[in-house]
Amino acid sequence: MREPRWFKWTRRIGLTLLAVFTLVPVYVMITSALKPLGDVQAAFRWIPSRITFQPFIDMWSTIPLATYFVNSLIVSTSATVFSVIIALFAAYALSRYNFPGRNLFKITVLSTQMFPGILFLLPLFLIFVNLGNATGIPLYGSRLGLIITYLTFTLPFSIWMLVGYLDSIPRDLDEAAKVDGNGAVGALLRVVVPAAMPGIIAVAVYSFMTAWGEVLFASVMTNDSTRTLAVGLQGYATQNQVYWNQVMAASLVVSIPVVVGFLLLRRYLVAGLTAGAVK
Numbered sequence: 001m002r003e004p005r006w007f008k009w010t011r012r013i014g015l016t017l018l019a020v021f022t023l024v025p026v027y028v029m030i031t032s033a034l035k036p037l038g039d040v041q042a043a044f045r046w047i048p049s050r051i052t053f054q055p056f057i058d059m060w061s062t063i064p065l066a067t068y069f070v071n072s073l074i075v076s077t078s079a080t081v082f083s084v085i086i087a088l089f090a091a092y093a094l095s096r097y098n099f100p101g102r103n104l105f106k107i108t109v110l111s112t113q114m115f116p117g118i119l120f121l122l123p124l125f126l127i128f129v130n131l132g133n134a135t136g137i138p139l140y141g142s143r144l145g146l147i148i149t150y151l152t153f154t155l156p157f158s159i160w161m162l163v164g165y166l167d168s169i170p171r172d173l174d175e176a177a178k179v180d181g182n183g184a185v186g187a188l189l190r191v192v193v194p195a196a197m198p199g200i201i202a203v204a205v206y207s208f209m210t211a212w213g214e215v216l217f218a219s220v221m222t223n224d225s226t227r228t229l230a231v232g233l234q235g236y237a238t239q240n241q242v243y244w245n246q247v248m249a250a251s252l253v254v255s256i257p258v259v260v261g262f263l264l265l266r267r268y269l270v271a272g273l274t275a276g277a278v279k
Helices: 005-033 037-041 054-062 065-096 102-114 118-135 143-167 172-179 184-195 197-212 216-221 229-236 244-278
Strands: none
Touching: 005 244, 037 244, 054 065, 054 229, 054 244, 065 102, 065 143, 065 184, 065 197, 065 229, 065 244, 102 143, 118 143, 118 216, 143 197, 143 216, 172 184, 184 197, 197 244, 216 229, 229 244
């Protein structure tokens, strides 16, 4: 069926407006990062009168950006790995086995997404402090504590997404693997995981992006040595000055891992999200 002309033009106009709405802030960010601080604070100009790369150099010494970058990379990567592994085994059990409380568990996992994160902030803070005092394991103000914190809200959605994807994989593959002498874990690792790779990658991208840009918990659960990028960028605002050009330059640099990862894995991400949504 041929599209009506009015629908085609409406779609083009809508996509154009959406592209402008998306790209204009990016353009402003890039041009501001290439301006001297005085030009950024002056009246806005669409075309910079002077271009300098000094903000990209100064941003590393104004605040310990490299330390924050390493902290974010370690925390986000660790949270992603643990989230994928735990969610995979949990989703496989929910998808392939019937056991008492199965439906209740699925509903409980999904219902946790209805609560705002601020409700969990104080309980987690008290738990980490008390556990640290009782066991001597420093959870509050540590990378480990932040990783555990991120798992509390990435795992439920990851499990729900993977259950939907694993349900779309025929169980005959599991049976064929078991006939070849594999157990349940062997069937999962050798047959189901390769078939579910788009869904797994979608979960990994979601977990990494969530941990990479999270601000609320990172602002409370970290200290000067474990601070992440999302919180550390506030250091460019001092009592006397706000280094807007360095803020923009740092924002561009810290966005590179997420953007590159998304572009490389977008094909798997779309496939995984589509399968989960269809379920």
